Amino acid sequence: MLARILSAARRNNPQLGITGALVCRQDLYLQLIEGPADAIDALYARICEDDRHANVELLLSEVATERLFPNWAMLDDEAPSLFWSAADVAAGALEAASPEELLAPFIRLSAANPGG
Numbered sequence: 001m002l003a004r005i006l007s008a009a010r011r012n013n014p015q016l017g018i019t020g021a022l023v024c025r026q027d028l029y030l031q032l033i034e035g036p037a038d039a040i041d042a043l044y045a046r047i048c049e050d051d052r053h054a055n056v057e058l059l060l061s062e063v064a065t066e067r068l069f070p071n072w073a074m075l076d077d078e079a080p081s082l083f084w085s086a087a088d089v090a091a092g093a094l095e096a097a098s099p100e101e102l103l104a105p106f107i108r109l110s111a112a113n114p115g116g
């Protein structure tokens with residue numbers, strides 16, 4: 001399933017000017033999408049309708065001056081060092097996280113992929 005999601009992302013995102021990263025774990029997908037606001041809004045609406053997942057939540061939306069993943073249509077990470085355990089996530093840790101805490105795993109992932 002992840003392979004199919006990534007292949008759609010890699011096919012569609014370049015022409016939309018979208019880059020980002022998708023952290024995949026058994027209990028969650030945590031995705032960072034960057035690009036022009038209207039392209040992001042349209043993609044987000046499409047992702048929300050995708051029945052391969054449930055309970056889509058927008059955790060953070062902000063204007064950025066630089067991309068974290070300029071060379072990745074969608075970088076994927078299946079062995080992320082997320083701070084939150086599955087129990088934390090179920091208990092609402094992501095909703096309670098600050099913007100800095102939400103971005104931290106992506107900043108680490110970006111740093112671990114130089115040229116990314």
Ligand SMILES: Cc1cc2nc3c(=O)[nH]c(=O)nc-3n(C[C@H](O)[C@H](O)[C@H](O)COP(=O)(O)O)c2cc1C
Binds near residue numbers: 031043074
């Ligand atoms: C967690 C998740 C992340 C996704 N990320 C993207 C993405 O970055 N780009 C994309 O085009 N589709 C993404 N999709 C798939 C879309 O929901 C949708 O199936 C796809 O855009 C349809 O494209 P197609 O008509 O070219 O097959 C994602 C789906 C899920 C479940």
